[in-house]
Amino acid sequence: MNDMALDRAGVTVAPAPGRLARVERPPRPSALSNALVFGWRAVLKFRHVPEQLFDLVMTPIMFTLLFTFVFGGALAGSPREYLQFFLPGILVQTVIFNSVYSGVGLCTDLQKGLFDRFRSLPIWSLAPFAGLMVGDILRHAIAGGIILGIGLLLGYRPEAGVPGVVAGFLLLFVVGFGVGWVFMTIGLLVSTPMTVMTFGFTFIFPLVFASNISVNPETMPGWLEAFVNVNPVSHITTALRGLFGGTVTAGQVGLALLAPAALTLLLAPVVLALYRRK
Amino acid sequence: MADGQHLAIRARGMVKRFGDLTAVAGIDLDVPAGMIFAILGPNGAGKTTLLRMLATLLRPDAGEAALIGRDLRADPDGVREVISMTGQFASLDEDLTGRENLVLLARLWGFRGAAARGRAVALLSAFDLAEAGGRQVKAYSGGMRRRLDIAASLIVTPGILFLDEPTTGLDPTARAGVWSLIKGLAQSGVTILLTTQYLEEADQLAGRIAVIDHGRKIAEGTSRELKAQTGSGMLHVSPLGDHDRAALVLERVVGVPAHRSAEGGDLSVPVADAARATAAISALVAEGIEVGDFRMGQPSLDEVFFALTGGPGREDRP
Structure with missing residues (x-):
């Protein structure tokens, strides 16, 4: 009848493609199982690209050494005293900087068409995001752990001990989670991972450096001190110092959680809408 | 279907x-x-x-x-x-x-x-x-x-x-x-x-x-049906000499412009039957245009695309 009939007639004579035997789908997995698979992907990426760890921790390590030994004596009397002040701050800085990578990762996946495949699968539609989050937490935990380790070697002592450190890291994860939405939004809006990086750091730099991370704001000009005192990064840093030092108040933690909560409430719907529209 | x-x-x-x-x-x-x-x-x-x-x-x-x-x-x-x-x-x-x-x-x-x-x-x-x-x-x-x-x-x-x-x-x-x-x-x-x-x-x-x-x-x-849309058959000619003049001669005989292949070496015209094809070849020979090769066949999809869109098939259009 037509060319197709000829092709179809060939079916019986062609070598039976047993290797392409039909495979039926297993029972549908749960949303949690889907999310865990994406988490596993984040772990695999760490194993295959350990260099990314270098990107994550080199800058904060250099900052720690530079500020502690070069500026520390002048800023706080002795390097040791300064480290005690600075270490929680550099952890906050690290987590915020590293959040940029979730936007970069998202943008890279979108560019490669990888998300097209994920989105054409019958899975929980938000599972890929859960995976990004797992990757982020892993990244924050590893980078934070390395920096804290170096701090301990240099003589940093968290007065609140292990419980304080654990509580502090939990706060850091929440902060990373909240800030991550900003970069996922950017990652969905711009088309190249490089642009996400540039946008990200432009937004982050003033917030991180005009804060109480590296110095006490009392010596700053009044207008800057006013900004530093309302900067959410300062609130987060203050709360983390309190948690590590055992002097934290509920008010400090409340203020620190304000920005991550607001960002999540505001941007999570935006990110999901942008993702579904893509 | x-x-x-x-x-x-x-x-x-x-x-x-x-x-x-x-x-x-x-x-x-x-x-x-x-x-x-x-x-x-x-x-x-x-x-x-x-x-x-x-x-x-x-x-x-x-x-x-x-x-x-x-x-x-x-x-x-x-x-x-x-x-x-x-x-x-x-x-x-x-x-x-x-x-x-x-x-x-x-x-x-x-x-x-x-x-x-x-x-x-x-x-x-x-x-x-x-x-x-x-x-x-x-x-x-x-x-x-x-x-x-x-x-x-x-x-x-x-x-x-x-x-x-x-x-x-x-x-x-x-x-x-x-x-x-x-x-x-x-x-x-x-x-x-x-x-x-x-x-x-x-x-x-x-x-x-x-x-x-x-x-x-x-x-x-089907591919065959699409090819049929451009005519029952095609005459493909590779003239050795002046392509432009050969195209004009072919157009005069069959009444439609000749399609040039992408490489420019072949000319193709739709022809209803062998008699028509013979007439076209004879006309070329009578005009003193040497023909290196000719054959009858179905149109290629390239030609079909040309006929359907009025443009070459592989051109990139934004």
């Missing part, structure tokens, strides 16, 4: 606009189950947009479609259960190994532990990637990547497999490999909807071809 019961895809009035641009301007499609169906068109014709709508990746602005009886609008998740999409760009994680990519997808489909690993190993060996399975995808050649990409679409045998330009950017050997793979899949009962800008690819693979240009379907049929 269009009796509804054996249709894998039935789409009506599909429309997609991006701002002012109407990428797909009302396309109907009936794809019989078990067939390789090709959407043929130049760059920017709307092929990918149409495919992405059917694969639930883009929401249509108008129109409706059923895929294996599941409604695209009302039940996109049901559609996702019976389709698989291999996009134009490799949809793989380059940092992971080939095996890990497949295990990842197998787990997403719901295979657990050993079953997921088994599925990955089976697919790797079926696609001749067993040895490369432990290497990161970024180290793969274009052909290997494409094979893995298609393997990744077959974790669960789909009812419909979408392939967006499956051989773009591949060398001839890799292309032939992907072609035989696609044929093998169709033989195992998978309906395949592929887009291509290669006329030869559609001709080689597809049972039916829809020709798309500027977001509209301008023709559809």
